[in-house]
Amino acid sequence: MKTIIKHLQQLVAGIFILLTTGCNKNFLDRQPDDMLDLDAVFAQALETERYLANVYSFVPPLGDGNQGFEGSFMSIADEADFGASFMYANHLHNIGNWGPSTTVFDFWTYLYQGVRSASVFIARVDECQEMSAELRKQRKAEARALRAFYYSLLLRQYGPVVVLAETPFEIDTPPESLQLARTPYDACVQYISAEFDQAISDLPARITDQGQLGRVDQLVVLAAKARMLLYAASPLFNGNADYGNFVNPDGTPLINTVYDHEKWKTAADAAKAVIDRMPSGLLIKTDETGSPNPLSSYRDVFLDRWNQEIIWGRQPKGELLDWHWWQHCAPHQAGGEAVYGATQQQVDAFFMANGERPITGYNTDGSPIINPRSGYTEQGFAEETTQYWNEGVSKMYVGREPRFYATISFNGASWVNRGEDGNQSYRFEFWAGGADLVGDNYSKTGYAIRKFIHPSTVWNPNWANVTVEKLQDIIFRLGEVYLNYAEALNEYDFAGNQVEILHYLNLIRKRAGIPAYGTAPGQIAPPPSQSAMRDAIRAERRAELVFEDLRIWDCRRWKIAEQTDDGPFYGINIKGGSHLSDPLLYKRVVFENRVFQRKHYLWPIPQTEVERNRQCVQNPFW
Known part of the structure; x- marks a missing residue:
C-alpha cells in the first residue's frame, strides 16, 4: 500500500x-x-x-x-521557541532572514x-x-x-x-x-464557502464508526468554513488600507479595502451552526469525589482519542513523530532534550487561580507591570507541595490556573512520566550546572512544554524500553469554536450580545477551573466595553489554544503581529542562576531579538512560481 x-x-x-x-x-x-x-x-x-x-x-x-520538519508554527509565534543548535527554519523566520527566494514554512x-x-x-x-x-x-x-x-x-x-x-x-x-x-480574496472566500456547502449535502452528518474516524463529515466542513469566515472578517482581510495597491496585472483589486461589518455576522452564524450540531459540550473529567478536575479535563482533551470535544482529528501519528515530540519536550534527565521552550510572554499570559491576569503590560526594560488584584509575585519561594507545584519553586509559578500546570514545565516542576519503574521522578533543572542544561540542545527560555505529553509514555535516560503513547492531531475542537463565536459576536454587536458572549467565554473558564465573568460573589467583573471584551476574548484564546498552531494566525489576522512578534523575547536567566532558589535565575533576560515587518503578514509566493506564472503577482512589500 x-x-x-x-x-x-x-x-x-x-x-x-x-x-x-x-x-x-x-x-x-x-x-x-x-x-x-x-x-x-x-x-x-x-x-x-x-x-x-x-x-x-x-x-x-x-x-x-x-512539512520538512522545520520546527513548528508555534515556534515562530510569540508563544514558543525551538532551541536546537541547528539553524532550523524557525530561526531564519524569527530573525527575518527569509523571503521569496529563501522561503520557510x-x-x-x-x-x-x-x-x-x-x-x-x-x-x-x-x-x-x-x-x-x-x-x-x-x-x-x-x-x-x-x-x-x-x-x-x-x-x-x-x-x-x-x-x-x-x-x-x-x-x-x-x-x-x-x-x-x-x-x-472575497471571491476566494465565496468560492470556498460554496464548495463546502456543496460537499455537505453528500456527507454523513457525523461519523461514529470507529473504523472510519478521521474522515470528513458535515460537522468537519462546518467547522472549517466557520474558521475561514472568522479570518475573512478580521482586520487583515477586512478593510485593510495597507493593501490598496495590491492588484492583478489587469488592475483588479485583490483585497477589498472597504470594511464590511456584516462579515462578523456571517462568521458568528457559521460558528453557531457548528455549536448547534455538536452532540455534547466540552470534555469534563472528575476526580475520585465526583468533582470536576480542571487539570485533567483540559489535559485529556488532547490525550483521549476521539473524545466528545473533537470535531476533526487525524488518526494517531507514526511512532517516530510522537517520539520527536516527547524527545523535544522531556527533560534531559528523562532522556529528552526539552528544546521546545515557552516564552516568558506566554508564561505571563496564563491566568491566576483567582481568574485574574497576572501581568497587564511591560515597562520599556521588559519588566512586568503586575496586576495588583491577581496576587501574583516574583518574590520568594513556595513553602509547601501541592498537586500543582513542589516546595521550593519560585512564587512566579504558584497560584496559577490549572491550564498553566497542564501546559508548562518550569524549574522545580515534576515531569509527567515517572520512569519505567514507575518510581523515578524528574524535576526540571534549567540553570547553569543543572541536570537539564546539557550540551547544545536545550530550552533557551528556561521553560519546556508538557501539553500533548501522555503520562503513559515510558522512557528512560538510556532511550531503552521506550513505549510512546500515540496521539492524534486535533484540527478542530469545540473549545476553539466557542471562542470563535464569542469573538465574532463581540465584533458584530457587543451591546446586543453581551449575555451570549459571556456564556460561551465562561464555559471555557469553567472547564479551566477559574472564576467566571459575572456579578455573583467570587466572580470577575464582566468586561464593560467592546474593546475590553475583545481583550478578554483574546487573552482566553492565548491560554486555551496555546501551542495548537493557531496563535500565529491570530496575531496576523488581528494585525497586531508588529507588536507581538517583533523585538526582544524573554526567558529566565538560565546562565546566571546556579540553583533552584537562586533569585538571579528568575530575572527576565532576552534570549532572542525577533524581526516582524509589515510584509510578513502574508507569506511571499516562492519566486520561482511568480517567474513561471507572470499573471501571479507577488504579495505586497516583498
Missing part, C-alpha cells in the same frame, strides 16, 4: 509541476513502467480508496510533523498538490463501477471538502490565491493557458 501511495504522490507531484511551471510539457509525455496509470487506479475500488487516502495525506500535520506547492490530487479524484471517481453510486457520491464530497480546506489554508497564509478550474488540466495543455491570475 505504501508503495502505491508513493507512486500516486509522484504522479500528482509530476502533474503539478506542469500546472505551476507551464514549461517543457514533454517532461511528462512518458509514464514509468512501474507507475499505475489513472485508468487502472479508478477501475478498482481498492485503488480508488487508496487514491483518496492520498488526497487526505496532504492535511498538514501539527507540531513536529510540519512554505506550503504553496504542497497544498496545491493536494488541490490537484482532489480535483483528479473528483473528476474520475465515477469511473469506478466497483463502488456503489452512493459511496462514490460520499467519497467525491470528501475530496471536494478537502480541496476547499486546502484552499482555505493557502488563503490564511498567502492571501488571495489562484483558483483552478474544476476539471484538471490535461497533460498537453499549452503553456500559455497556464498563465493564471490570482482570484480576489
Whole structure:
C-alpha cells in the first residue's frame, strides 16, 4: 500500500509541476513502467480508496510533523521557541532572514498538490463501477471538502490565491493557458464557502464508526468554513488600507479595502451552526469525589482519542513523530532534550487561580507591570507541595490556573512520566550546572512544554524500553469554536450580545477551573466595553489554544503581529542562576531579538512560481 501511495504522490507531484511551471510539457509525455496509470487506479475500488487516502495525506500535520520538519508554527509565534543548535527554519523566520527566494514554512506547492490530487479524484471517481453510486457520491464530497480546506489554508497564509478550474488540466495543455491570475480574496472566500456547502449535502452528518474516524463529515466542513469566515472578517482581510495597491496585472483589486461589518455576522452564524450540531459540550473529567478536575479535563482533551470535544482529528501519528515530540519536550534527565521552550510572554499570559491576569503590560526594560488584584509575585519561594507545584519553586509559578500546570514545565516542576519503574521522578533543572542544561540542545527560555505529553509514555535516560503513547492531531475542537463565536459576536454587536458572549467565554473558564465573568460573589467583573471584551476574548484564546498552531494566525489576522512578534523575547536567566532558589535565575533576560515587518503578514509566493506564472503577482512589500 505504501508503495502505491508513493507512486500516486509522484504522479500528482509530476502533474503539478506542469500546472505551476507551464514549461517543457514533454517532461511528462512518458509514464514509468512501474507507475499505475489513472485508468487502472479508478477501475478498482481498492485503488480508488487508496487514491483518496492520498488526497487526505496532504492535511498538514501539527507540531513536529510540519512539512520538512522545520520546527513548528508555534515556534515562530510569540508563544514558543525551538532551541536546537541547528539553524532550523524557525530561526531564519524569527530573525527575518527569509523571503521569496529563501522561503520557510512554505506550503504553496504542497497544498496545491493536494488541490490537484482532489480535483483528479473528483473528476474520475465515477469511473469506478466497483463502488456503489452512493459511496462514490460520499467519497467525491470528501475530496471536494478537502480541496476547499486546502484552499482555505493557502488563503490564511498567502492571501488571495489562484483558483483552478474544476476539471484538471490535461497533460498537453499549452503553456500559455497556464498563465493564471490570482482570484480576489472575497471571491476566494465565496468560492470556498460554496464548495463546502456543496460537499455537505453528500456527507454523513457525523461519523461514529470507529473504523472510519478521521474522515470528513458535515460537522468537519462546518467547522472549517466557520474558521475561514472568522479570518475573512478580521482586520487583515477586512478593510485593510495597507493593501490598496495590491492588484492583478489587469488592475483588479485583490483585497477589498472597504470594511464590511456584516462579515462578523456571517462568521458568528457559521460558528453557531457548528455549536448547534455538536452532540455534547466540552470534555469534563472528575476526580475520585465526583468533582470536576480542571487539570485533567483540559489535559485529556488532547490525550483521549476521539473524545466528545473533537470535531476533526487525524488518526494517531507514526511512532517516530510522537517520539520527536516527547524527545523535544522531556527533560534531559528523562532522556529528552526539552528544546521546545515557552516564552516568558506566554508564561505571563496564563491566568491566576483567582481568574485574574497576572501581568497587564511591560515597562520599556521588559519588566512586568503586575496586576495588583491577581496576587501574583516574583518574590520568594513556595513553602509547601501541592498537586500543582513542589516546595521550593519560585512564587512566579504558584497560584496559577490549572491550564498553566497542564501546559508548562518550569524549574522545580515534576515531569509527567515517572520512569519505567514507575518510581523515578524528574524535576526540571534549567540553570547553569543543572541536570537539564546539557550540551547544545536545550530550552533557551528556561521553560519546556508538557501539553500533548501522555503520562503513559515510558522512557528512560538510556532511550531503552521506550513505549510512546500515540496521539492524534486535533484540527478542530469545540473549545476553539466557542471562542470563535464569542469573538465574532463581540465584533458584530457587543451591546446586543453581551449575555451570549459571556456564556460561551465562561464555559471555557469553567472547564479551566477559574472564576467566571459575572456579578455573583467570587466572580470577575464582566468586561464593560467592546474593546475590553475583545481583550478578554483574546487573552482566553492565548491560554486555551496555546501551542495548537493557531496563535500565529491570530496575531496576523488581528494585525497586531508588529507588536507581538517583533523585538526582544524573554526567558529566565538560565546562565546566571546556579540553583533552584537562586533569585538571579528568575530575572527576565532576552534570549532572542525577533524581526516582524509589515510584509510578513502574508507569506511571499516562492519566486520561482511568480517567474513561471507572470499573471501571479507577488504579495505586497516583498
